[in-house]
Amino acid sequence: MPPAAELLTRLRGIFPADALATGEAERIAYSYDNSRRHALPDAVVFPTGHAQVEALVQACREYRLPVVARGRGSNTTGATVPVEGGVVVSFERMNRILRIDPDNRLAVVEPGVLNGDLQKALAPHGFFWPPDPSSAPWCSVGGNLACNSAGPRAVKYGTPRENTLGLRAVAGSGEGFRCGTYTSKGATGYDLTRLLIGSEGTLALITEATLKLTPKPSAIRTVRATYRDVGAAARAVARIMAQPVTPCALEFIDDVALKLAHAHGGDSVPLAGAMLMIEVDGEPATLDGAVEAVSAAARGDGLEQLSIARSAEETLALWSARKALSPAQRTISPNKINEDVVVPVSHLPALVDGIKQLSARHDVLIVSFGHAGNGNLHVNLLPRDEAERERAHACLADLFALVIALDGTLSGEHGIGLVKREFMPLALSPNALGLMRNVKNAFDPDGILNPGKLLP
Template sequence: MALSDTFLSELRADLGEANLRTDPAERLTYGYDNSRRQAMPDAVAFLDTHEQAVRLVQRCRAHRVPLIARGRGTNTTGATVPVAGGVVASFERMNRILRIDPDNRLAVVEPGVLNGDLQTALAPHGFFWPPDPTSSPFCSIGGNLACNAAGPRTVKYGSPRENTLGLRAVAGTGEAFRCGVQTSKGATGYDLTRLLIGSEGTLALITEATLKLTPKPSALRTLRATYADVASAARAVARIMAQPVTPCALEFMDGTALKLARDHAGDSVPAAGALLMIEVDGEPDALPGAVEAVSRAARGDGLLDLHAAADAEEAKTLWAARKALSPAQRKLSPHKINEDVVVPVSRLPALVAAVEALAREHELPIVSFGHAGNGNLHVNLLPRDDAELKRAEPCLRKLFETVIALDGTLSGEHGIGLAKRDFMPMALGAQTLELMRGIQRSFDPDGIMNPGKLLP
């Protein structure tokens, strides 16, 4: 859409000349994310303060201009792509850690703070914020909240929804509000904090977050288990999660993933049908018993090898297979389709078997890995040519149908965005979707907040 001169002059007055960009080259930079989708915004607004965010929303609402919040663009579903044009609101300059409060186990941050920078700032205090996406060195807290993006530690410590106490935000009406608490318990009205987390910018702009911190464990042990086949590894995951000691990471790689990683990184990656990376944390005196409990559960039919790292340096070596996987996938296929489906942990063996069957049925390379302790499998379709790319579409639909039939859901941490929007009726009934639309209308009656995303 073309923005009026009146709107642009008003926005410059609100934000300052240096905070509004309309040059095509600069706009292009803010028109794509890690999904490889792209669209051109009409303007980019750089926000420095909460008050600027309020004025921006009010101005966009008055002129019916689409408004798309953006962190660092690491999203893989197209959630920050401005498909309707309008203004992209970049939060990269709102990157201040406002307060670290160890006594109350909380930190107050602006949305542009990088996940990795926050972890570094918390470390001297003996705390961490549990969500740890793979992109943590360069993804923002605001983006983590928008998609409820988590990572390996979720299996023990939870996602952003479980680790955020409160928010400051601006609804699509232009009204500023606070929600949540600064206490470990709270039962006062509707939980708007958890509602906003995972809403992908379709309800409000988040301008501040009060995060719940966790004391950093003083010891960590890493184990690597290899199996003859994926079914054996999947059954081991179910056994591990059924015993009392919860690992702080439980990562799965199938045989195809291991072969790709081995071709890329060499003999540091084991040859096997499947692999589990397991980490257990806690106090030094309690750790040997915890490691033994997890090891007992990992043993079973199909186990080839179970090895515990002697120290941190060896632990890095054991993680080599997982680290080598992403570059290996990019080398095989420039058209990688990365899905992050979730099923109940007990159904993981059935999901893994179904994915193998889909690969054979559609004659398509599929690599599976992910956060097995949550039943969160990253299923990567890797079409190498146009024919395989064409077969990937029905394969993807069949994958989602299978996941729903196994009582699972479409996404664990990547979100919905554009990529999975049209599959939402598979996961949610018409009545549920209409209730969600009603909530959206309450927050954003004019439909300016990230239009075209999340809801079909």
């Protein structure tokens, strides 16, 4: 019996019945992610426990077959596309919340738990897990960990790296291990937990996560400020982040995005040079003072209007522009290129000004919005035909060069995947990349875990 047939027989022993799929339709369904790139795997497996994952990796290592971990495929960088074939490991059936421990402010979950389902389960206990990407209703915790995906609340509460205590995982060697602690402090050797988070499944497959929980604030207040131009809004962001009250969301929307959203969403979306959406949370007794402190920082040269929501209905109305953005962009370009670059907050004015110049130089429509409190902008290039697509890719290289020149980095929460790996030498020195390759070799000596991703 040839090795491929031997391995298939072995996999059927580990994954009985419908836990192993080799039919073309099933393989096609797991061949792509939200990057719109695709490559057909040889098989798809659906583990329900840690021991199965260990057995799978051991078998695939023996036959040098690639193993690609997958959450729900919402990633935009091609990180879960099986470019070298092999086995896709879909964690959708490992979706149990194993323990919620309010006294110790932690939850233990499997990687397939949806972010939104976790938040619903935590709410009755008065807690939440801070990472809140826009895909929260359908993205998995495992995927959030793989890319260190955060969202608006990261400005105050941090990313998955700051909100994960420990992990259970299987390295590319086929060896299972635990790392981290059940405590909020720990100084015991290397921090493998933070290393695995953001590694995009290239070092190990996460099978369990111990998450750090945060008490839900009693109240949230929303502020919307419009500005004469993007520079004025960017300078306001720097002022807001330089005073003691940290907002729980600080979103930036540029003029091009506002025009698109206005055309799609109507008069509820203001037309302005730029806009900030600001949320402040806390206890009712202190919230008015916190809102006033943030509002005072938001006021300044170039402010046109500042509105504070006093009810849930007003809050929804203020957020209407942000909600209208995605459908508005889809009407312009089905081939949207969505990048999430980051610069120090003080360099945000230079970034938004530079993006305007790149848009004009390459004659490509660019819409910018995102998590301004972290300096994390989502830069959306919207090419409408093949000529614009070519110009957009040249523009992308210039965008990354601009970001690095401003002491920034290539990604805040989308990760590297396939799309950005060629640009990694811009962000990291050869020595740093060499050390990363050594780390990769230690965890995955035969290079079977998610090959072709992250490292150039």
